[in-house]
Structure formats: structure tokens, C-alpha cells
Amino acid sequence: MERGNSFYLNSQSSWESNARSYPRKIPIAITWAKGIMVRDADGKSYYDCLSGAGTLALGHNHPVVIEAMQETLRSGLPLHTLDLTTPMKQQFVEELFQCLPSKFANRAKIQFCGPTGADGVEAAIKLVKTATGRRNMMSFHGGYHGMTNGALSLTGNLSPKQHVANLMPDVQFMPYPYNYRCPFGVGGDEGHRIGSRYMEHVLNDPESGIVRPAGMIIEVVQGEGGVIPAPVEWLREIRRMTCEREIPLIIDEVQTGLGRTGKMFAFEHADITPDVLVLSKAIGGSLPLAVIIYDESLDQWQPGAHAGTFRGNQLGMAAGIATIQFIKQNQIDKHAEKVGDLFQYQLVNVKSDTSCIGEVRGKGLMIGVEIVNKEGTPDHLGSYPAYPELAKMIQQQCVSRGLIVELGGRYGSVVRFLPPLIITDEQVHDIIAIFHDAVTASERAIISKLVEVLS
Numbered sequence: 001m002e003r004g005n006s007f008y009l010n011s012q013s014s015w016e017s018n019a020r021s022y023p024r025k026i027p028i029a030i031t032w033a034k035g036i037m038v039r040d041a042d043g044k045s046y047y048d049c050l051s052g053a054g055t056l057a058l059g060h061n062h063p064v065v066i067e068a069m070q071e072t073l074r075s076g077l078p079l080h081t082l083d084l085t086t087p088m089k090q091q092f093v094e095e096l097f098q099c100l101p102s103k104f105a106n107r108a109k110i111q112f113c114g115p116t117g118a119d120g121v122e123a124a125i126k127l128v129k130t131a132t133g134r135r136n137m138m139s140f141h142g143g144y145h146g147m148t149n150g151a152l153s154l155t156g157n158l159s160p161k162q163h164v165a166n167l168m169p170d171v172q173f174m175p176y177p178y179n180y181r182c183p184f185g186v187g188g189d190e191g192h193r194i195g196s197r198y199m200e201h202v203l204n205d206p207e208s209g210i211v212r213p214a215g216m217i218i219e220v221v222q223g224e225g226g227v228i229p230a231p232v233e234w235l236r237e238i239r240r241m242t243c244e245r246e247i248p249l250i251i252d253e254v255q256t257g258l259g260r261t262g263k264m265f266a267f268e269h270a271d272i273t274p275d276v277l278v279l280s281k282a283i284g285g286s287l288p289l290a291v292i293i294y295d296e297s298l299d300q301w302q303p304g305a306h307a308g309t310f311r312g313n314q315l316g317m318a319a320g321i322a323t324i325q326f327i328k329q330n331q332i333d334k335h336a337e338k339v340g341d342l343f344q345y346q347l348v349n350v351k352s353d354t355s356c357i358g359e360v361r362g363k364g365l366m367i368g369v370e371i372v373n374k375e376g377t378p379d380h381l382g383s384y385p386a387y388p389e390l391a392k393m394i395q396q397q398c399v400s401r402g403l404i405v406e407l408g409g410r411y412g413s414v415v416r417f418l419p420p421l422i423i424t425d426e427q428v429h430d431i432i433a434i435f436h437d438a439v440t441a442s443e444r445a446i447i448s449k450l451v452e453v454l455s
């Protein structure tokens with residue numbers, strides 16, 4: 001007898017750790033995947049707008065990625081080489097550096113890390129601490145940098161931190177410009193300008209209680225924090241302040257890198273240059289790979305300072321090269337911008353047709369829809385309270401209608417769309433129709449629930 005979802009899920013819940021996460025919200029076993037589509041063990045198909053948390057830039061099993069991996073397997077190249085070099089590694093570095101703005105690439109060094117974004121962040125922390133001799137790190141409210149000790153210490157979300165003692169000390173968090181819920185209660189351009197003035201004040205004030213940091217880490221578009229793009233002017237201010245004070249700026253593009261936001265790298269929107277760039281997810285073309293690329297002046301750490309066994313994944317490099325080349329040859333970054341605009345435009349229509357969407361926002365194909373309770377009391381800017389129960393219901397309704405989406409943001413109340421970058425206009429139309437239906441059904445269900453409670 002064929003094994004269906006319930007067999008795999010029951011087995012998973014009996015064997016796998018209590019810390020497992022996605023299966024709780026997306027309770028399926030995946031048996032087949034191609035492009036944006038996946039199929040579960042019950043034979044049901046889904047649009048995958050999670051795409052491995054933004055990893056699958058070209059979708060599942062893209063022919064160029066599969067061919068590159070098969071060719072590598074046939075070639076007799078070693079599959080694993082620690083950090084010893086190979087022709088594959090040489091080509092990977094050349095391809096990656098060619099994607100970077102030349103003023104960064106011309107002075108850049110690369111470190112291959114353990115194959116996760118979090119390990120890239122750990123490497124960046126060590127790099128800047130070693131180079132500056134300072135001990136503090138600065139990060140931002142809502143920032144997400146991974147789950148290892150150092151990376152988690154730089155992450156805003158309190159829930160994964162609350163049961164873990166002795167995280168990395170000496171981390172200060174600064175306000176990130178979140179227009180819908182402006183930390184200064186002002187919003188708009190004035191809101192982010194107050195934020196940058198406040199930061200400059202903190203950095204200047206000899207009694208701020210915060211010593212000059214070894215580095216500042218930032219996402220240009222916060223992903224897990226709720227899909228919040230930082231304004232270009234604010235980013236330029238951050239870059240100016242950090243340059244003037246010789247504070248290395250670490251730009252974490254683990255999620256935004258390789259075209260997702262409509263540019264090859266999100267920092268290019270602001271025409272700024274990072275001191276350290278953290279990359280993972282898409283660069284491995286669906287396989288695990290992570291690197292940091294940084295200004296040569298920081299290259300002061302010693303041999304073995306960030307050693308690790310799995311830094312030589314040749315298949316990941318082959319898949320990464322194929323992905324980078326495909327993105328460049330087909331201008332997939334521009335495609336992501338165009339389709340992303342269409343996606344957001346259609347979501348704004350859903351917002352006007354329904355009554356629980358506070359804001360639609362994003363950049364390129366990194367899109368968020370903030371679900372709010374319009375029966376609640378708005379703040380003085382007119383923003384409504386988050387509605388996590390309804391967001392969860394919308395996610396469930398999406399999954400039951402064949403659309404995989406993720407939740408993020410404060411209280412998990414932002415529905416996130418991270419489709420593969422090769423998504424077509426027609427697929428966007430289909431996805432929007434499913435989402436619209438799911439929102440309407442969830443609103444109806446929540447009203448009936450309320451009526452039931454009141455009667």
C-alpha cells in the first residue's frame with residue numbers, strides 16, 4: 001500500500017525532535033518537486049512560495065542545476081575537499097566575484113564557511129572582532145541572523161533566546177526603520193531620519209553606555225523580521241556613520257543575495273559597499289554552501305581561525321555556478337523586480353477587497369502581507385494590532401488550497417511570499433487567486449468563531 005502524508009507525519013513526530021518547525025505549519029511529506037510546484041504523498045500539488053526559505057532561486061530541480069550536478073558526478077572530481085582548492089572552486093569564486101560591484105570585488109577576500117548562513121555570520125563576527133580588537137557587536141530590532149550562539153545573539157526574536165543561557169554578551173540592538181510600526185511613533189521619512197540621528201547620537205555620546213562596536217550587522221530587507229525593506233537614505237546614513245568611525249559594516253544577504261530583491265545584491269539598491277558580505281542559501285543552487293566576502297584590510301585573522309570540515313562542497317559549487325550563470329544570462333534579477341511588482345500590485349487589490357491586511361510590502365520577490373485586527377484599537381499612526389491567530393488560519397487555508405507560504409514578523413503575523421525567481425506572471429495570478437480565497441475564507445471563519453463564542 002502507498003504511504004500517504006499521515007504515515008510520514010506520524011513517523012516524523014514520533015522520531016524527530018520537538019524543535020522541528022516547518023512540519024507543524026505545513027503538515028505534508030513531499031514526494032516530487034519541479035520549478036515552483038511540489039507534490040505531497042497524497043498526490044496533492046502545491047505552489048511553493050517558501051522555496052526552501054528562499055534557497056531555491058531557480059526553483060526545484062532546475063535543468064541547468066541538475067545537469068551541472070550530474071556532470072560533476074560523471075567527471076571524477078572529488079566531492080569533498082575541506083578547503084583545498086579545485087578547478088570547480090576556482091570557477092565558483094570567479095563567477096561570484098564577477099557578480100559583485102567592482103569596487104567591492106577588487107579589494108575582496110573570500111572565506112568558505114560551514115555550509116549555513118549562521119556559520120557565515122559566526123565567521124563575520126570573528127573576522128571583525130579580530131581585525132578591530134573590539135568586543136561589542138551592533139545589530140537591529142527585528143534582525144535575523146541564524147540559530148548558532150553568536151548569530152542568535154545578534155537576532156532580535158526573543159522566543160528562541162529565552163531558554164538559552166549565556167548567549168554572546170556585548171550586543172546592542174538599534175531601531176530598524178519599520179514604517180508600519182515606527183519605533184519612534186512617527187513613520188515616513190521623518191521616522192527613519194530620527195532613527196539614524198538617534199544612532200549617530202549613541203555612537204557619539206561618551207555616556208551612551210555602549211562602546212564602539214567591532215562591527216554592525218544588518219539586513220537590507222529584513223526577512224524573518226517581517227519583510228521590511230530599509231529606506232535607501234537610511235542605509236546610506238548607516239554606511240556614512242560606520243565609515244566615519246571605522247566600524248565594519250556586515251551586510252547579511254543570506255536571504256536577499258543573488259537577485260531576489262531585483263538586484264544581484266540588495267545593498268546595490270542603495271549603492272553602498274559593505275565591509276563584509278555574508279552569503280548562503282541561493283549561492284549553493286539548492287545545496288548547502290556559505291561564504292563571507294570581505295575587504296582585504298580586515299584579513300587579519302590567523303590560519304585556521306574559522307576552520308570547519310564541510311567547506312569544500314563541490315556539488316554545491318557546481319550547482320551554484322549553474323545558478324549564477326543562469327541568473328546573469330537571463331537577467332533573472334530584473335525579472336524578479338518586474339514580477340515582484342506585479343505580485344505586490346495584485347496583493348494590494350486583495351488588501352482593498354478584504355479587511356485584515358494592514359500593509360503589503362517588500363522588494364522584488366521578497367514580499368510580506370501584514371495581517372492585522374481592524375476591530376482592535378489603532379495606534380496614533382492608524383496601524384492596527386497584529387492578528388497572529390488569523391495569520392495562522394490564512395496560512396492553513398492557503399496550504400489546504402495548494403499554496404505553501406510562511407509566516408514571519410512580529411507575533412508571526414506577516415504572511416511571507418518567497419517564490420522561486422523564475423515564477424511567471426500566470427503563476428502569480430493563480431497564487432493571488434488562491435491567497436484571496438484563503439483570506440476571505442479565514443475572515444469568515446474567524447467571524448463565525450466569534451459569533452459562536454458570543455452566543
Ligand SMILES: Cc1ncc(COP(=O)(O)O)c(C=O)c1O
Binds near residue numbers: 053116
Ligand atoms: C538574513 C539571514 N541570515 C542568516 C540566516 C541563517 O541561515 P541558516 O538558516 O542557513 O543558518 C538566515 C536564515 O533564514 C537569514 O535569513
